[in-house]
Amino acid sequence: MALNPSDTALWPAPHASGAVDATVHVPGSKSVTNRALVLSALASEPGWLRRPLRSRDTLLMADALRAMGVGIEEGVGPNGTGETWRVLPAGLRGPATIDVGNAGTVMRFLPPVAALADGEIRFDGDPRSYERPLSGVIDALRVLGARIDDDGRGTLPLTVHGGGALDGGPVEVDASTSSQFVSALLLSGPRFNQGVEVRHIGATLPSLPHIRMTVDMLRSVGAQVDTPESGGEPNVWRVTPGALLGRDLTVEPDLSNAQPFLAAALVTGGKVLVPDWPARTTQPGDRLREIFTEMGGSCQLTEYGLEFTGSGAIHGIDVDLSDVGELTPGIAAVAALADSPSTLRGVSHLRLHETDRLAALTKEINELGGDVTETADGLHIRPRALHGGIFHTYEDHRMATAGAIIGLAVEGVQIENVATTAKTLPDFPDLWTGMLGSDRA
Incomplete structure (x- = not known):
């Protein structure tokens, strides 16, 4: 037990x-499961997520997306292939209150999603979540056209006033404290009107493989992403606006x-x-x-x-x-x-x-x-x-x-x-x- x-x-x-x-x-993988949930929620058609991780962090992510109107059906996949989540994208909407727990992926990946929703989305979490860096995402979203109330703290709790769309475009981010700042903007970038160009301006960039994971998963659902590794500028990632495909993904x-x-x-x-x-x-x-x-x-x-x-x-x-x-x-x-x-x-x-x-x-x-x-x-x-x-x-x-x-x-x-x-x-x-x-x- x-x-x-x-x-x-x-x-x-x-x-x-x-x-x-x-x-x-x-x-x-938690990292793959939560990225896949976000991308599936933003897709233009339903998708399957096979063998997802069921843990506190991933269930918080699923519940948060459901609160914004996304359908996530849990069941057993075809031919008994193990647990499967069917993700049914829908018009993102508020009002909603999201509990991030102490999950960095939830607190950082979802404010950009909330900016695309129609209505207010409030974010709260465990006491420790109030101490974790979030200003990189908050400040970047404001530059890209979002309205966010955080009482000037740069941390949780906060409210995103979703307008149903976001302009997007170029933005500078200091991701020295977390590579998730970059991943958060890239994941939702295809749905921004102008896409997004994220330029990291910090002295260091930890956990670079996690950004590579984000790019790899974006490309797998049809997004066009230019990266430093693909001949782009150092520390610059560009995502072209466009529809994301629903996929059948088995989680490693x-x-x-x-x-x-x-x-x-x-x-x-x-x-x-x-x-x-x-x-x-x-x-x-x-x-x-x-x-x-x-x-x-x-x-x-x-x-x-x-x-x-x-x-x-x-x-x-x-x-x-x-x-x-x-x-x-x-x-x-x-x-x-x-x-x-x-x-x-x-x-x-x-x-x-x-x-x-x-x-x-x-x-x-x-x-x-x-x-x-x-x-x-x-x-x-x-x-x-x-x-x-x-x-x-x-x-x-x-x-x-x-x-x-x-x-x-x-x-x-x-x-x-x-x-x-x-x-x-x-x-x-x-x-x-x-x-x-x-x-x-």
Whole structure:
């Protein structure tokens, strides 16, 4: 049975008594699911979404689109092909109130959609959502012709006064704190009267693979997108106005959510198979193959999926994670168990994620006996013998899975609020104990 948030405050992280040997079916990608929902809602014809992720973030996205008039029917696909969502585009309308929870994709991707609606759309969310950067989207939408009330805060809560259309055109954005600012404008850009030209003017641009994912998915539904990679100007993306097609899309497994399971093979010297790992993908999590191999594992991509094997040794790593910041908590957990120090760089933007992930990782690993130091843009980790204790999650799903990784090697680790993993990885406790099987102590 899935763990509900009210079930328990402390979850004893299972300690592995031997090498894991398991096949783990990782649920669908949150990043792909939520982008596909937005694009399907803006399309000119119905579309299918097969094997979507059902998690807090994706259900918040679906409910938000429904509130604006989009039909989303849940059911089983043709020939029993697993869960399928049928998306029926409709005239976007208000009034509506949208709960974004603490989902960056919902709070950033949907204000541009709301600007195309006819009526007022109010956005609100969890207390932490009020602290997360949103001014890049708000300011850009105003330049493009939208009316937004945020009392000058540049954060939630806010109200978008949709006029049924948006002029669009050129706009400058500083996306140094989140690549989602760029993706948000690109996703709705085909529906703007003039399309959109987004020029990033910040010093850095984190999580660039997520922008590539957005571009790839836009093109898959018929949008014309010019990018720096396709011969355009550096840091400039252009989307031509036009109709979007309804598509039949099968969602890939969430490769970032595969991280704790691959880490389990690395930590225990075991083997984990993740079925349906794509040979080609824009998901940042695909870089785990390279990073965890450098840290002591080996992997093979077969017709069945990715087979990852630990060697019984864990090595430290010096790595720039600016493009794959979401992998930092899991890498930090593995690094704390390594045989040499690690330096994780390029992730200062993690201070503005679900929690301040750099401060949280430093505090929680150190309270288990570790030696982690924050740097200007990351972490320096010196492995030490760890002991049991409470590992706090700060309502951050990746903190919870990081604590579970450490618990494999360290007895007595208790995860506070492991149910927060439902944000993107439903039933994580059951998947975790199922992976360990008879090896669970």
